[in-house]
Amino acid sequence: MKLFSRYNHILILISFVGLIVIGFLFYQTLTSYLNRQIDKDLVEEIIEVKEFSEKNLFYEPHEFENLNVIYKKIARINGDSIYGDTLYYNPTKQVTESSRFLKTQMMVLKQPYEVFVVASKFEREEQIKSICLIILIPVLLLLGVVLLVNRLLLRKAWIPFDQMLKNINNFNVNRAQPYDSVEAPIKEFAELNKVLLDLSLKIKSDYNEIKLFTENASHEMMTPLAVINSKLDTMLQSNILGKEDGEALADLYKATSRLTKLNQSLLLLVKIDNDLLQDTEQINVKEVIEEKISHFQELLNGQNLSLVTNLTNVDLIGSRQLIEILINNLFSNVIRHNYQNGSIEIILNKERLIFKNTGHGAALNPDKIFERFFKDKSSDGTGLGLAILKQICNRQNYGLVYSYHDYQHVFEIIFNTKS
């Protein structure tokens, strides 16, 4: 929920509950005040009845239509006077109205009577309604205006915040401009903006440092690796090695070549990050794929993989090196993670390039597989192949989607993603 809506909801809730409570109390007070007024009138009527009685007359109110006095003869007087509300049919007006009555027993013309004085509350109630409306309507109007002004003001006040949010979402450590600063007249937002700017600059400089470190470290490792490699090559020429030495040499060769590959992959990632591979030319992807198929032919045959292709002529503008690495890595992936007698399907059309392969295991976690050094335990690769794939797609503005259908791992590259 947006802060604004939450704030508004609470405000509206409190206002309405408050209005209802205040309205109720107000109405109650007014009613009881008016009831007391009517009761006073009723008492006056009883006094009139007494006065008339002393003149040996029955008092009949005539000037007021809203008042009626009813006499009822009773055996003897007992009990008190009772005030109360009732619905009373007024014979003069010929309507049933909400009324206030006073019932009392007294001696009228020396006879015990029950005297029932009833007064209509209709007009008084109308008055109460008017008073309530006169007060309530302006209050409601005022509340509406306050809410409206609030909405407008807050919306305007939050504009810089929304912009900051958008800018920080667009923030990319690889881009030249770290974070587009936003002018904010509100102090809190201005502070937030400053913090974001500083943070983005810090992230960027840290990131660059890490990249530089990775690059330097990888480069520095290449010469010692060259020494190891050359010494291994020299040792291999020796004629006095035993079987165990041979095995050790084989392992050393494997480890060295893995380390070399890891280093090269890291350097490649840094290069892609740094936009160092920015040569652009027109590349026929179909030709590249066909070339790679013949390049990897022995590996395909070795696992007896069946290859189905459906390729159309597609020209892309981009870095040849990157496109070749992209296709290389896709091939490498579908061959490496396949099983004996498995299958590979490659589909290329104007919109997308799809590599499907059978493989051990179930669907992979699409959020994880493109992370650096993510690999399953059985894999003896560097764990950087798919990360490089992802990075290249980012650079070339291609979409990259992994899915799992019909026991096949599907890697889909979508060209021309507009974003």
Add this chain to the structure above:
Amino acid sequence: MKILIVEDEESLQKSIEKYLTAEGNICSTASTYQIALDKLAVYDYDCVLLDLNLPDGEGLQILSYLKRTNKAEGVIIISARNSIDQRIEGLRLGSDDYLIKPFHLSELHARILAVVRRRSANGQRHITFNELRVDIDGKLVFVNDKIVFTTKKEFDLLLYFVANKGKAISKSAAVEHIWGDDADMADSFDFIYTHIKNIRKKLTDAGCKDYFQSVYGVGYRFASS
């Protein structure tokens, strides 16, 4: 062949020297930019192996020097930097090849042979090994002057072994020679075995002796005994 090795990493320099000397070459070494320049000024070499990062100067300047003085040396840059720009700059200044560290000595040797061959107009166009003859330009293999058909990869592999004849070549070096950067493929070592088996069969079927020898299970050697 006379080869100058310009490399400041001494142990690497020694390995290269040892390997190439055993191949029958005369090797000279230089650990600094200055020594390299001095040697180049006095002697002529068939090939110069040039490390670009020298303690007292930039290796590319040696290239400019060679170009300026019209020296006929073939130059192979050996660098830890796998950068397209540097590669292009190197080629522009007249280097013949660019080898990225780490590399296998057998690969280096094959490259040296290729460079020297390319540069000398009347250089060897064939490598002959007893009854076997490899036509480098035509990419053809002959046994007793009878043609043996090979795939491109089989030819490359055979040429690699013949060029390094008598030397043990590790599977890893052979794999990298054939598949280059894609050499990390799982089990790709086994495919070298398959390739060599195929080449062996084709050659022996054509009446060639089997010169491939397995070395400790690590690699192979192409030798007559």
